[in-house]
Amino acid sequence: MTCEPWRGKLDAYLDGELSPAEAREVGAHLQGCASCSADALGRVQIKRSVASAGRRFEPSAQLRAQVTRGVAAKRPRQIGWQWKILAVPAVLVLILSVAVDVYVSRERARRQGVFSELADLHVAALATSTPVDVVSSDRHTVKPWFQGKIPFTFNLPELQGSEFTLLGGRVTYLAQTPGAQLIYQLRKHEISVFIFQDRGEETASLASGPTKALSFNIENWTQDGLRYFVVGDVGPDDLHALAKLLRGTQ
Amino acid sequence: MVQQALAELPVPFREILLLCEVEEMSYQEIAEALSIPLGTVMSRLFRARKALRELLQPRLQRGPA
Secondary structure, three states: OOOOHHHHHHHHHOOOOOOOOHHHHHHHHHHOOHHHHHHHHHHHHHHHHHHHHHHOOOOHHHHHHOOOOOOOOOOOOOHHHHHHHOOOOOHHHEEEEEEEHHHHHHHHHHHHHHHHHHHHHHHHHHOOHHHHHOEEEOOOHHHHHHHOOOOOOOOOOOOOOOEEEEEEEEEEEEOOOOEEEEEEOOOOOEEEEEEEEEOHHHHHOOHHHHHHHHOOEEEEEEOOEEEEEEOOOOOHHHHHHHHHHHHOOO | HHHHHHHOOOOHHHHHHHHHHOOOOOOHHHHHHHHHHHHHHHHHHHHHHHHHHHHHHHHHHOOOO
C-alpha cells in the first residue's frame, strides 16, 4: 500500500517525463524497494517489446502527417513474465534498480548530449568572423539559399511587428545529418534556430519543450517531419516567442 | 504475442502506445499531435498499458505460442 504513490510515478519516470528532482526521488526509492524495482523492470521490458513489435503497425492517415516514419519490421521480443509470479529475492533489488537506473540515465544522457552539441554549434557559429553564410534579413532571400544544400525545405516567419531580426543562415550538421542554422537577433542577443529532418536516432527520441544546456535555454519541437531547436542566452519567454512565430509558419 | 495484443487493443490505446514507445514522442508532443490535453495523454497511456498488460498476462503464463 505504501508503494502506491511510487508506482503511480513509474511510467512517467521510465518515459523521462518527471522533473530531475522527482526522478531522483523515484530512483532512490527503487534502490531500496524490491517490489517497485521488479515492477519497474517489468515495465521496461514491456516498453521495449512494444517499441519493437509496434514497428509493424502503420499509423492511420490522420496520424501519418504528425509522425515521422522509420518502420522496420522486427521480431517481437520474448518477455519473461515467469519472474512476476516468483518472490523476488532481496539480493536482486540492487541489480533491478541498477538496470532501471542505467536505462533512465542512458536516455537522459543521450538527450542532454544532443542539447550540448547544439549549444556548441551555436557558440561556434557566433565565434567565427562569419556566423552566417547567407547574410540577409529577408526571409525570401535566406530560405531559397538553402535549396540544394539540405534535403528538405522550411518556412520562415514574417517578423514585422516583432522584436526579432533575421541575420542570416548557414548549413550545419548534427550527427552527420545536414540541417539549417538560422541566426536571429533580439536586442543584443543572438539566437540560433536549428532545423533538421526528424528521422535520426539522435533527434527522434528527444522530448519536446524547454530545457537548458551549458546555461543556454533551448526549446525544441517536431513539426511536419522536421525537428526544430531554438537556442540562445535569452530568457525562456523570449525563446518561446520566437518558437511560436516559427510554429505559426508551417 | 505482443504484436497480437497490440492489434487487439482499441485504436486510441494502440495509437497512443505507438506514439510513446515507437515514435518516442513526449507527452507534450502526443498532446499536440492528437489535440488532447496533457492529462488525457497520461490517463489514456495509463489505461492503454493496463489493457495491454491484461491481454498479455494470461498468454505469458501459458507460455510462448
